[in-house]
Amino acid sequence: MTGDAQQPPGRRLSSWTTRRWLRVGVGASLVVLTLLGVTGAWVMGRSQSISNNLTDVRSPSLSTAFRLETALVNQETGIRGYGLTGIPGFLAPYRQGVADQKAHTRSLEELLDGDTARLHDLASVQEAVDRWQETVAEPVAAAPAGTPSSQEAERLANGKAAFDRIRVALENQQERLRADRIQARADLESTITQRNWVFGTIALLIAVLAALVFEGLRRGINRPLELLGSDARIIAAGDFDHPITPTGPADLRQLSGEIESMRRRLLRELAFTEEARLRLDAQAADLQRSNAELEQFAYVASHDLQEPLRKVSSFTQLLQRRYGGQLDERADQYIDFAVDGANRMQILISDLLNFSRVGRVHNAQQSIDLDTVLEETLSALSVAVEETGATITHDPLPSLVADPSQMVMLWQNLLGNAIKFRRPDEIPRIHITAAPEAGLWRFTVTDNGIGIPPEYAEKIFVIFQRLHTKDTYSGSGIGLAMCKKIVEFHGGTISVDPEYRNGTRMTFTLAPEPPQIPGPSATPDAARTEAEQAR
Known part of the structure; x- marks a missing residue:
């Protein structure tokens, strides 16, 4: 037109x-x-x-x-x-x-x-x-x-x-x-x-x-x-079907015609947008259902795999203890491979189970003191700290509303990585800062380790993404993905500071009161099973 x-x-x-x-x-x-x-x-x-x-x-x-x-x-x-x-x-x-x-x-x-x-x-x-x-x-x-x-x-x-x-x-x-x-x-x-x-x-x-x-x-x-x-106000009020009546001199009629053309185009765009919104709503519902099913599947799969894997691990370890040295060298090597694979599979399944739990079952948000959470985390990492001689310092940390267990997992993964990915000839030095910023709390965890190349700054937060072989550095490749999920669940973001060159600096934000995002409810059996395993 x-x-x-x-x-x-x-x-x-x-x-x-x-x-x-x-x-x-x-x-x-x-x-x-x-x-x-x-x-x-x-x-x-x-x-x-x-x-x-x-x-x-x-x-x-x-x-x-x-x-x-x-x-x-x-x-x-x-x-x-x-x-x-x-x-x-x-x-x-x-x-x-x-x-x-x-x-x-x-x-x-x-x-x-x-x-x-x-x-x-x-x-x-x-x-x-x-x-x-x-x-x-x-x-x-x-x-x-x-x-x-x-x-x-x-x-x-x-x-x-x-x-x-x-x-x-x-x-x-x-x-x-x-x-x-x-x-x-x-x-x-x-x-x-x-x-x-x-x-x-x-x-x-x-x-x-x-x-x-x-x-x-x-x-x-x-x-x-x-x-x-008057016509424009009627349209602005939401009556997009109201036509523009051209009156007055030629240029005002031309202006009215252009506005009428814009109205008709807007009407077409709104119709298209509404159709697209309906499709997106349907896709979002499908995606939400799919994600819920995937999370449920990951939880059930990781949980149900633990029992048979525990049997495999137990019997391979029993086999190693009873028949170690009685068979030939190749048999002992095969048994070592089986025990190591079973152990790593247990660690992987345990991490995957913890990853699936974030925001689903353990969602007991309460007011916590992050200084206290950090002390619990350092206590859990005391063996690694003592072995490496790591020095961990921190600024005063705030109190906020969060899930205590998830905060422990967040600090444990970040500090554990900072200790694990150290330079061979240096003692790990780690410093933690906290400062308010735009209604959030911004935290940094800075170490003097091997660092992360800038091209991998985004890939490291993908689940199972590893930058090193398992022989060089142990791990399941789930830790940083879990950190990202915990931070986002608490209304923040996490990233690597690309400008820091003397190691790695992880930067993340947390909301004082994170949004309540209801996740899919765990089944009674699954919740009961998790409670039993937690004991």
Whole structure:
């Protein structure tokens, strides 16, 4: 099965992936936001431009026009007073009014720069002022002080009409400037209203856009992921037959398809594993039954062979004692062979019987002091220790829960091997250590003997495996196999340290409280027979 999600019948699914949807959505959002930003910026710029025009041009222009009118009225008042009285003091307002007129005219020209219509109004005012000043004001001002003449009075009378034209020009100018300011205010208010609408629309569109994005993410990503997670949790809870439903964009559907493919493969693997487990359970049961039968056979065989072998050994020894030296040399040699073979067979059968007993009958686990067990073992090996002059030292040994007789067999085999496999020219030196390690006790038995080649480090624990001939070193080949069985029965492991070169170092572990592994029960007859032999 491929990783592609199955398409529901009657429905054509989009081929767009999550990345493509996100790209398109982000792109469209950016375009909309850009347009909204440009529109908002334009409205803000227009509002600012109208506001600046109102505050910097229209209102100052109208105020300056009023001040220009005041300056001209001051000129007309001063000229009229001087013309009627001839007092020079009346010329001061006129002169100040001329200066103010020029300053206000320049201000208006700067404020109205570029406004042709309003500059034309200012030119009309200036033209009327120039005509009045030229025909009335300047000639009157140039007349000598003193009693006014009839000529100045006539000019003043004629100048009223000229100044009225100035007033008309000023009124027209001020009316248009006032109208411009009113229009600017109206435009500003309209722009502010437009700006409020634009920003309100922007806020609404952003809210709508955010809602669309949220809903799109919920439907396109969150919801499919929630469904996928829900299906995965159902499968993780143990319902492996629950199918994965592909939803969402193409890549999420592909992911769902891949998980579905994994689920189906897992289902096949589980079915195969279950079938294999059933076969293994059956094989384990057969193997356990076979091992139990083999152990029972080894016990029964070794036990039942002891009686006829005892007869053979007894009669061959009797034959050796009674007829030794009475027959020829070859007959004596044959009798020696028979006695030696019977003795070795007895030792082999006894060791095999002890091997079969480990974990079966003698399983009286109790709290024991290994120092005491070691003393019993050394007492049993006292003859070999005395003959070889062996030196055996040890660290303080712990107390633990174990079978006392099996512990004695364990130490007796390990120490017996260390004494037996010694160098011809050296006195055996043996040291025992004990230290806690990862919840277990690790023991070492180190000697200065002949050592064990690394290639035989595993073979020596196989039953009947020997590295030397029986003529070189005696033994049945069961000792280390029995040690391995005892150690494993007490929850540990045993091995040879391959890095030690000056002899042999056996390393093994024991659990403080070994697991209870029930072995096959001995038959009543066999147990009774063992008890009799033990006596």
